[in-house]
Amino acid sequence: METKDDKGISRRAFLKRSAAGLTILTVSGVPTLLRAQQPSIKIGAVIPLSGNYGFLGASERCGIGLAIDEFNSKGGLLGRKVEVAEEDCATDAALAIRKAQRLLQSEKVNFFLNGGGSSVSAAMADFAKKEGAVDMCIDPNSDILTGEKANRFFFQVPPVNYQIAHTIAPYVAQNIGKKWYYFTHDYSWGWTLTESCRKFMKEKGAQEVGESKIPLNTRDFSSFLLKVRGAKPEVVMVNVAGADFTAMVEQMYEFGLHKTAKIVIPLEDFEDAWAVGPEKNSIFTLMGVEWHYAIPGVPGINEFVARYKKLFPRASYPVPTTNSYNAYMGLRELLRAVERAGTLDAPKVIKALEGHAVKDSLKRDPTLIREWDHQFVQDFYYFRPKKKKDMKDWTDIYEYVGYGKGTDNAITKNLSQARMEKLPGE
């Protein structure tokens, strides 16, 4: 009688082995099941990994990693592991909402974190409110996020345009020049930044000699550059972002605009500056940055940089940037608020965040999470390009000039459009 088939195993033997295998699996599966009773705390991160601001996502991912590592390495949060589920929003608001819906419905995330520019964030602000889920917004600087879009579930980690202009414009008017020309990116973000700069420019007695509105996706700046030269300004304020910015810098450099006027960037990302390179970056006189890895006199900043280097030895950027900082700060403060509240319940976490002062802000002054518009009120810095001989490596291109306190420069309640709703049960 044939007991073994061609494949070399009898039916009986197969059954026996399967039964044995199943037993082992079940037994070894028990600890997993026990652990599974304490599911991890899930953060849904809707960040840009492709599209216009694709480079931001790479930095943000590192910041998120740092915050999560901080909690998991000390045994998690409320006895549970913290975990992140990432989705690419490709800088597209419609896509971001779709991804957030997916994270909520099929990944069952507890909290959100979002980047990807102001349109994605405005959409996420409404989404957070509608779904009753806390969202920390980590990269845009649009005023509407702490104005008309402000709501109890949405927190704005970076400073917004009003504060940036309030810090930079008076300094430029007093120390750099009085006749200003604006390069304004021709959509809401550019308009509001120029508008705010204008307000403080006038207050400090400087005057405007012209403005060029730069359409989105401009690659040829020659006509604008000729127009600037004709206006003979002392200062050119550049409120242009993204890939257009990089193209513009190349052409300004070729054109030699920096020989006739001082060029000021109220808000710059390191990622953009590094892409342009130190040589071309030296055409600027002053640039505003939200955070820098070598702000002098800030306790804990060196340890933070060291931790970053240790955790991400092969990251695309060897030092943390503004965007990794913002992602880290947003997520760390959210998780700390969960710890203080002792629960994942959104209203309780929101109350733990509201009015909280972050002492170890990695900036000169503590950061305050403001109750009435959910702005992280913090310092804003200005730097200038370093001399070539002083640079230690390709990332080391700025030197510290000064800063403005958030408490002095952020928008005040009587000017703000923020109207917060009441939480259920308040």
Added chain:
Amino acid sequence: MRRFLKLPFVWMFLFFLVLPYLLPLIKGYTALASEILIYAMFALGFNLLLSYTGLASFGHAAFFGIGAYAMALTQLKLSDDLWLGLLMGMVAAGFFAGIVGAIICRKRGIYFSLLTLAFSQMFFFIAFRWDEVTGGETGLTGLRRPPLRLPGLPAVSLTEPMAFYLFALAVFMVVMILIWRLVHSPFGSVLQSIKQNEVRAKYLGYNTVFYKWVSFTISGIISGLAGAMFLLQQDAVFPTYLNWTESGNVVMVTIMGGGVVNFFGPILGAGIFVILQNAIGAYTEHWLLILGLIFIAIIMVIPEGILGLFKRTKTVQQ
């Protein structure tokens, strides 16, 4: 009963009824199913122009976006009524499609296509920069799904994903049957004759420009309805809805599914596109690259699209 079961619509309806329960198996969810229906509606409207009239529009996202904006503005400024919103979406999209169509329907081939692209970019920039009306870059958000009111029945809330899905399914079925009727009517035959040989159709006494214009406008209206439905699905509208990349997506969806040779092609294409976008996107940030490669592979292997494999010519070339 047997004859009834032979109808493809019946099978499709049954399939879509169970779809929300199948999607979780591939990390999907109910809202994704609604999106497939809405996208399929948009692609069917687009295909009326592409495969039945022989006009390749590279700017159809404009009408989709206009429909969404019109619905949003109706809700914000006028009334919260569901039917009025959808109607306004169709009217606005039809109005602009009518104007654009009147200007460009005399053009043929590549000139026609390029003009559609140009007009759609014009609408995109208007939406992107007219902050006071369209909300500019950040679009119009924070809208809501009004309840469904039918005469003689109590109002039904559509906030639950499943309720909205069933509503979307009903709208989709109606639109699909209407388009089916249209392309199989004498009017549809004229359109197909224009696709095959416009000069000959003209000599037969048909005002081909007028027919093309009607087809363009109807296609715009359907796109507008799909856009308005998409607004309900997302509770928000952004200028990116009108961008040329979205116009490109609908071309891709239609061709990939096999719309050129089969009436149901765009529906299959929409399903594949939305699911892939969701599934690949959950695993890698390079999902656009993979999606592009899949598209290239399909076009290289089966130029007529996926349904071209099974039923060449059955419905279109009658």
